[in-house]
Amino acid sequence: MDAAGPAAPAASRAVVRRLTRRTRDAEPGGRLRTRNAERDARAHGMLLSMRHAYSVDTVRAAEAELMAGLPEGALMQRAAAGLAAAVAGLLPRVSGARIVLLVGSGDNGGDALYAGARLARRGAGVSAVLLDPDRAHRGGLAALRAAGGRVAEDPFGVLAVADVVLDGITGIGGHGGLRPDAVPLARAARGSGAMVVAVDLPSGVEADTGEVKGEAVRADATVTFGAYKPGLLVDPAHQHAGALRLVDIGLGSRLPSVPDLEALQHDDVARLLPVPAPESDKYRRGVVGVVAGSARYPGAAVLAVAGAVHGGAGAVRYVGPGADAVIARFPEALVHGWPPSRAGRVQAWVVGPGLGDAPGVAEVLESDVPVLVDADGLRSLDPDAVRARSAPTLLTPHAGEAAALLGVDRGQVEAARLGSVRSLATKYGATVLLKGSTTLVADADARRPVRVNPTGTSWLATAGSGDVLSGLAGSLLAAGLEPLDAGSVAAYLHGLAARLASLGAPVSAQDVAAAIPRAWRDTLTP
Numbered sequence: 384m385d386a387a388g389p390a391a392p393a394a395s396r397a398v399v400r401r402l403t404r405r406t407r408d409a410e411p412g413g414r415l416r417t418r419n420a421e422r423d424a425r426a427h428g429m430l431l432s433m434r435h436a437y438s439v440d441t442v443r444a445a446e447a448e449l450m451a452g453l454p455e456g457a458l459m460q461r462a463a464a465g466l467a468a469a470v471a472g473l474l475p476r477v478s479g480a481r482i483v484l485l486v487g488s489g490d491n492g493g494d495a496l497y498a499g500a501r502l503a504r505r506g507a508g509v510s511a512v513l514l515d516p517d518r519a520h521r522g523g524l525a526a527l528r529a530a531g532g533r534v535a536e537d538p539f540g541v542l543a544v545a546d547v548v549l550d551g552i553t554g555i556g557g558h559g560g561l562r563p564d565a566v567p568l569a570r571a572a573r574g575s576g577a578m579v580v581a582v583d584l585p586s587g588v589e590a591d592t593g594e595v596k597g598e599a600v601r602a603d604a605t606v607t608f609g610a611y612k613p614g615l616l617v618d619p620a621h622q623h624a625g626a627l628r629l630v631d632i633g634l635g636s637r638l639p640s641v642p643d644l645e646a647l648q649h650d651d652v653a654r655l656l657p658v659p660a661p662e663s664d665k666y667r668r669g670v671v672g673v674v675a676g677s678a679r680y681p682g683a684a685v686l687a688v689a690g691a692v693h694g695g696a697g698a699v700r701y702v703g704p705g706a707d708a709v710i711a712r713f714p715e716a717l718v719h720g721w722p723p724s725r726a727g728r729v730q731a732w733v734v735g736p737g738l739g740d741a742p743g744v745a746e747v748l749e750s751d752v753p754v755l756v757d758a759d760g761l762r763s764l765d766p767d768a769v770r771a772r773s774a775p776t777l778l779t780p781h782a783g784e785a786a787a788l789l790g791v792d793r794g795q796v797e798a799a800r801l802g803s804v805r806s807l808a809t810k811y812g813a814t815v816l817l818k819g820s821t822t823l824v825a826d827a828d829a830r831r832p833v834r835v836n837p838t839g840t841s842w843l844a845t846a847g848s849g850d851v852l853s854g855l856a857g858s859l860l861a862a863g864l865e866p867l868d869a870g871s872v873a874a875y876l877h878g879l880a881a882r883l884a885s886l887g888a889p890v891s892a893q894d895v896a897a898a899i900p901r902a903w904r905d906t907l908t909p
């Protein structure tokens with residue numbers, strides 16, 4: 384995903400690149416890190432490990448606890464100081480820069496006003512556009528005026544010539560998309576060529592879910608306070624946030640150890656990858672069985688096996704009508720005649736890619752090993768059959784398949800990805816990996832955080848790449864990873880492989896499979 388957002392003006396993109404470089408450790412949107420950049424990051428002591436996001440209620444509770452021991456307004460000052468420093472870091476010079484604040488009626492507007500005051504003291508020309516002049520944060524407004532900033536009399540005039548617009552309309556207190564009076568201002572900010580920096584969150588997005596229920600600000604960058612909020616990491620809201628920077632306001636120890644959402648990073652994946660021990664043999668490394676392909680879709684068998692042979696299992700068994708094609712491409716695969724139960728012992732099954740109407744799903748579900756169900760295997764999947772299983776199940780639908788399983792429209796799933804993946808996991812008592820622009824993995828145990836994949840790229844929207852993912856995830860299951868880890872590590876490697884293979888150009892599903900070892904190595908490289 385382009386950290387500058389889909390429609391960022393060219394000038395903004397250059398500035399956002401600067402922010403992105405500076406905030407490599409705090410950017411879940413995740414640009415691909417080159418290996419050199421990785422080394423730089425480590426040399427500078429940046430931790431490349433798990434990134435957490437917390438719900439609004441949790442953030443507010445932690446803030447309240449922290450505030451109780453601090454002088455009034457101290458947290459807002461910390462937030463404003465961090466925000467002003469981030470904005471200053473984006474500008475070639477603060478002095479003389481034209482900065483416009485969009486100020487809503489809550490504390491989010493207060494943050495913008497105090498940050499504006501700090502920037503005005505450094506010589507910037509700062510104008511505040513007050514959405515509700517009677518309810519603008521009083522202290523913030525007084526500070527801005529005292530620092531030489533002013534309230535704009537011609538909002539659209541100042542927006543037209545702004546270098547930076549700070550979006551302080553709503554933060555974690557906002558609900559339901561921008562109100563009508565804020566919409567033209569947000570549009571003017573976007574259209575002005577100025578860099579748009581969202582304060583805490585892009586106004587108009589739902590902090591807890593990533594939904595966008597109406598219009599919302601499109602930012603080039605978001606400076607968020609205390610903790611990431613789930614919406615910053617989940618589409619469609621994620622698309623509105625641009626590059627992310629987290630400002631520490633001291634919440635750390637007040638936040639629970641279990642977040643609502645988490646994103647694996649390089650170090651987490653490196654720890655989870657199954658590396659053969661000295662005494663390993665192919666069976667101990669795990670054997671994955673693949674039931675995929677049909678006369679109509681023979682390629683799906685090849686692609687699922689391609690993912691599986693690169694996924695860490697010691698051997699791949701294939702059962703289905705694509706045996707000749709599989710063997711021609713992967714002589715290392717073990718092919719077996721129907722039915723799957725006669726294929727010999729496996730530690731995990733993958734069933735479904737390109738299977739068409741062929742049988743196999745019910746039989747594989749009866750096995751006592753982990754099963755990944757994808758694509759055609761998901762059609763009419765019976766929740767009771769999945770719930771009755773003695774071993775874990777991992778479902779890997781795209782939005783259309785998830786919609787069919789939930790009995791809703793595809794658009795509803797795409798608009799509410801987090802809620803959808805959680806509902807499916809609950810309905811099936813299974814781990815669910817919802818593919819798409821921000822791939823999510825929800826564990827069967829609803830108390831565990833949902834994982835969001837930070838490596839995805841829209842170049843993966845190519846036929847057959849999902850087959851590769853299912854083979855890869857199945858192989859990791861066979862190698863002994865639990866479903867939440869298998870799904871999220873597979874998504875991470877899959878996205879990274881696509882980026883390494885693509886480097887900005889189209890890739891095929893085969894290219895992605897072939898690049899999995901490079902992604903694996905990249906992850907392990909210290």
Ligand SMILES: NC(=O)C1=CN([C@@H]2O[C@H](COP(=O)(O)OP(=O)(O)OC[C@H]3O[C@@H](n4cnc5c(N)ncnc54)[C@H](O)[C@@H]3O)[C@@H](O)[C@H]2O)[C@@H](O)CC1
Nearest residue numbers: 446458459488489490491553554555556557558560562583
């Ligand atoms: N709670 C704290 O301790 C801290 C809060 N901080 C800031 O305070 C923010 C939360 O402040 P608030 O709780 O006052 O809430 P917000 O400022 O986020 O939003 C609430 C205000 O926006 C209006 N509003 C709600 N939905 C709207 C919509 N769709 N369109 C336009 N206006 C809408 C409401 O009428 C209300 O006045 C955080 O996001 C953060 O920026 C920071 O200063 C750090 C410390």
Ligand SMILES: Nc1ncnc2c1ncn2[C@@H]1O[C@H](COP(=O)(O)OP(=O)(O)O)[C@@H](O)[C@H]1O
Nearest residue numbers: 781818819820840841843844846847848849850
């Ligand atoms: N816009 C996108 N951004 C990032 N990843 C995407 C996007 N669209 C699809 N993908 C990824 O591409 C893969 C496509 O899988 P799937 O929909 O099953 O396709 P197929 O059935 O052709 O293999 C998934 O890993 C999915 O997450």
Ligand SMILES: [K+]
Nearest residue numbers: 550553582584
């Ligand atoms: K905001």
